[in-house]
Amino acid sequence: GTTLGASAAEKGRYFGTAVAANKLSDNTYVTILNREFNSVTAENEMKWDATEPTQGQFNFSNADRIVSHAQARGMKIRGHALAWHSQQPGWAQNMSGSALRQAMVNHVRQVATYYRGKIDSWDVVNEAFADGSGGGRRDSNLQRTGNDWIEVAFQTARAADPGAKLCYNDYNTDNWTHAKTQAVYNMVRDFKSRGIPIDCVGLQSHFNSGSPYPSNYRTTLQNFAALGVDVQITELDIEGSGTTQANTYRSVVNDCLAVARCNGITVWGIRDSDSWRASGTPLLFDGSGNKKPAYDATLSALNSG
Numbered sequence: 001g002t003t004l005g006a007s008a009a010e011k012g013r014y015f016g017t018a019v020a021a022n023k024l025s026d027n028t029y030v031t032i033l034n035r036e037f038n039s040v041t042a043e044n045e046m047k048w049d050a051t052e053p054t055q056g057q058f059n060f061s062n063a064d065r066i067v068s069h070a071q072a073r074g075m076k077i078r079g080h081a082l083a084w085h086s087q088q089p090g091w092a093q094n095m096s097g098s099a100l101r102q103a104m105v106n107h108v109r110q111v112a113t114y115y116r117g118k119i120d121s122w123d124v125v126n127e128a129f130a131d132g133s134g135g136g137r138r139d140s141n142l143q144r145t146g147n148d149w150i151e152v153a154f155q156t157a158r159a160a161d162p163g164a165k166l167c168y169n170d171y172n173t174d175n176w177t178h179a180k181t182q183a184v185y186n187m188v189r190d191f192k193s194r195g196i197p198i199d200c201v202g203l204q205s206h207f208n209s210g211s212p213y214p215s216n217y218r219t220t221l222q223n224f225a226a227l228g229v230d231v232q233i234t235e236l237d238i239e240g241s242g243t244t245q246a247n248t249y250r251s252v253v254n255d256c257l258a259v260a261r262c263n264g265i266t267v268w269g270i271r272d273s274d275s276w277r278a279s280g281t282p283l284l285f286d287g288s289g290n291k292k293p294a295y296d297a298t299l300s301a302l303n304s305g
């Protein structure tokens, strides 16, 4: 293939990007989006603060701009994210206990129902595990409603949209030896053994000097897949530049292609200037929309083998 999406499709996979609704009027941005990518993730527009700014009053207008754009062009849509400790609306941040639990369940049900049939995969729960060596859950208002909040979110999402793949998504879960990776793995294994509906695990894969691409990344992908879930690289970006950065992108793609159940890669933005990182050049296109060495390495890895 000559584009990321077409080349990934030849390998039975998708290649996606995070999209911001307010950039859909930027010609350079949309030209690259439409040419290169066959999956989109709303960077912020499907989050709780965006979709339910007032309790019980839903607003899907910005998310729908992204959904319409994707549907009109046959792109897959990753839904991001139904339940998360961050980017909650103010009213939810101030809630706790059974009231918050009910609000969370209602949110998951309403959003998943609204988009029923349109979402390939939902990040049902995002970033629920703690960093560091403890291997435990992240403390949050949602966690304090009870340890079962994650499985309740998955069960609610399944009932609302039985056709969507339901994913658990997190960062710093790339290195197989890390406690956080092991903790997520153990939760997924437990869910599978108890019949809690889970179909996929998203590895965000934000790589930088503090959390570099690990040499055992492929092992991590393989081990999750062996639990009977798909694995997806969901928010890929890699700090650096030039050949070093290009080689890391190549390694990531090769690792995904080596694992049959690694069925999609999403980069977290199009141009370096679109990145959530205030400084740095972690993406595949420069600020002018030119292909970087990282792009060439990614495309050639998708086309090799």
Ligand code: G3I
Binding pocket: 043, 044, 086, 087, 126, 171, 204, 235, 276
């Ligand atoms: O929309 C407001 C705008 O009205 C206001 O003028 C402006 C001024 O600060 O802020 C805008 O909101 C910002 C929003 O991005 C849209 O640009 C928020 O402040 C800012 O916090 C938000 O950052 C997002 C971040 O998640 C929030 O947690 C990033 O764009 C987004 O890339 C990032 O994405 C996360 C994933 O969801 C989960 N994994 C990690 C990843 C990177 O942090």
